[in-house]
Amino acid sequence: MARIELKDVKKRYGSVEVLRDVNLDIEDGEFIVLVGPSGCGKSTLLRMIAGLEPITGGDFLIDGKRMNDVRPRDRDIAMVFQSYALYPHMDVARNMGFSMEIRKDPAAERASRVKKAAETLGLTALTERLPKALSGGQRQRVAMGRAIIRDPRAFLFDEPLSNLDAALRVEMRLEIARLHQKLGATMIYVTHDQVEALTLADRIVVLNGGDIQQVGSPLELYERPANKFVAQFIGSPTMNIVPVTGGDGEVKTADGSVIKLPHLPDCGAAVELGIRPEHIDVVDPSEGDLIGVADVVEHLGSDTNIFTVVEGLGPLMVRKHGNIPAKSGDRLGLRIQPENAHIFGPDGRALRRVLEKVG
Amino acid sequence: MEGKAVISRKQNNVMPGETRARRSLYWQYMVEPFLYLSPAIVLIGLVMMIPLVIGISYSFQSIELLNPFNTGWVGFENYIDLWADRKFWIALENTFWWTFWSIAFQFSLGLGLALLLNTDFFGKKLFQALVFLPWAVPTFLSALTWAWLFNPVIGPLPHWLTALGILSEPYNIMGDPDLAMWGPIVANIWFGVPFFAITLLAALQSIPGELYEAAEIDGASAWQSFTKITLPFLAPMIAITVMLRTIWIANFADLIFVMTGGGPANSTQILSSYVFTTAFRKLDFGYASAIAVALLAILLVYAVFVLWLRKKLVKI
């Protein structure tokens, strides 16, 4: 268990800057999820924490001690790889006990720890098998077993579930959550799957193009995204973005409609309005802020997705709970929930945040 | 978070890395590869690169072991001699024909074999092992065996060729200056076909099968599949393999040295065998090095030309 601090941590490959001035404090026992699109530097950051990749600049501290130049084996951190990286020539028990074998721990202790971990993960019957004789889910468990057996100061996961099928992924996700509760260890988890991020994290770190976009709890990121990138990255279906011209407590859309936003008094700098599909109400055409024509309607049972087209503005997706009796071609009144609207300035930053700070 | 348990654990866990922290991981990352590489670098440097430089310097000296008092720098004298050396020009021409015919046959036969091996048939594994066997035969043995086969008294080939009406009588092909080169060339083809077959087979197997299926659905004939899919896919591989192999064959003197020794009347002397006989028989290292440098220069020009051509063709 450990506190991990990153101070202005940088990474460069030759002249290519992959990570810029990353600042992050991870509390003891916290579950941190790094999300971001592919290639944004998540793995690189994780590997720098592991010690597998040298840090170009800045300081990396564990429990207040600078660890930049400490070799991976001396950091006392465990990592679960996306490919699992099980040693193909060792059976399950030896795979799990390998770190203790290297540290020359007594064989008896090793055996008992392996046994315990195998029980925890439901691998008892498989300890003598080679990795090639295991299913994907079983391999995943062995990889986790290898990590927990060491009782490390922190766990790192690099997209550990991305090679599993959907059902197994849900199951293993729960297992990881349970593991975190049980061990209370610091965990850093990389994924590009926002469902994993939202369900597992104490705090989520959103990365894009080598910069941290926002750090916050899942709810914070959902309700108060700091910028357009986070707004669109978090939440499914994706947030609608509509170009607007700002005004005083209101914005004007391209088709001439005016949307009142009493919660956001000073919208002068706004260029775009963001609204999640679930935050648009379907009302009578005479009452709505906008009028959309339903293009495709998906009835999912629990929800209804309506893909509408607003004349002069473009497509707008609406999602409503329950079954809405709409069909393709219907003219629908669309009301934007003002308290859930987001507005963005020319640089993509959410204006609400600025307002909140001022207020 | 400031709980007692945590703190005590922290203290127990004196980080073993602390002592090593001085040495930067970066430094380690820069130096470590050279630890693994250094034996290779030292060997290649000492046994190949330095002798290469010395060899070039020899070409400007007179170094005849049989004539030890005639030693020293002579400037371009060796090259001037070379220019006037009829044997050099003959060898140059022979190098061209030797390389050209060897490559042409090795490649076309190798491509045929690769295409055959890319199909299914009974006993394929065994067949493959057997047809690739010549590649494993030591060169001097191939040379001796083929010399035997071409022998007019005890070898079968001249008799068969006579029976087929190609030769008027079973005479010594390798004693005829017009034909002698074909002896080593045939041996070289025999030895080199497996190499091309293996290389091309690997390339063939890397072509995704779906491409052929798609082409078949689109109504392509077998011949169209071959010209529209197989050849374009193989082309880059073919270009690079042929280029490298050409250089290798031009340098390959063993077969000729054993089978004909360059004779009769220098009709089978190629530049590399000329280098070897000059160094080995005459112990004239200066002149041998000059020939070698000339060969190197020619190969270099050839390589640059091929690369330029490739670049040009790829752009279009």
Place this chain on the structure above:
Amino acid sequence: MTHSPKPVLAVGKYAALLAYLSFALFPLYWLLKIAVTPDQLIYTEGTNLWPSEFTFDNFRSVVFQTDFLSYFGNSLYVSLGTAAVTTLVAAGAGYAFSRFNFAGKRLLIAVMLITQMFPLLMIIAPIYKIIAGLGMLNSLTSLIVVYTAFNVPFATFLMQSFFDGIPKDLEEAAMMDGCSRFQALYKVIFPLTLPGLGATLGFVFTAAWSELLFALMLISKNEAMTFPVGLLTFVSKFSVDWGQMMAAGVLALVPSCLFFIFIQRYLVQGLTSGAVKG
């Protein structure tokens, strides 16, 4: 290849297979035939496909009455030594190429590729002078050193391709588990690359076993001669005893064929790994 071809094509295909097979095997068959033909029949039955009498006299006399065993032993020593040292050196270099990015990597690879292309005979004179200067002529060790250097570039590319096939994650996992890089190499990577090491050994052995020109230049004493050199002196020294020579040839074929059977599986991988070698 989903459809069965037309009968004409099938016949043509099998005819072609047969042609390739006879072309490949006929010289080897002839080598064997001469080796088992009694001396007095070699000239009279020279062109017969099948000898009328068999004998193992040639093998017996080549083993017991010539220096064959000494040549064979020398060649075995040189080839095994070269193969072992080369594989060790190339494994290190191939590992570095496969796993590290470092300053000068491209340059080194380029140099190694170039050594595969320039005429090796170009350095035969300097090498002779250097080795003569060291008083190492007629020494099998000097042959091993020279052969090792010649074979390291190719073997390095080969080993690199094998290491490339082993996920980098594995040794990183091992390092996270507490190994130093060397421990990771020894405990995790080495056991996985045994087939690759074997294949490299085989390739290099075969190459060293058949090298002729440098051995000819550097070795002149009978007791230090390797097989190819010794066999060539069979031709020049005595009135040529063809039967014995062919018998010796058949015996010389045995080790390379054994290794060939072993490395066969890796041929395709080896020759496509960017390396070029006869």
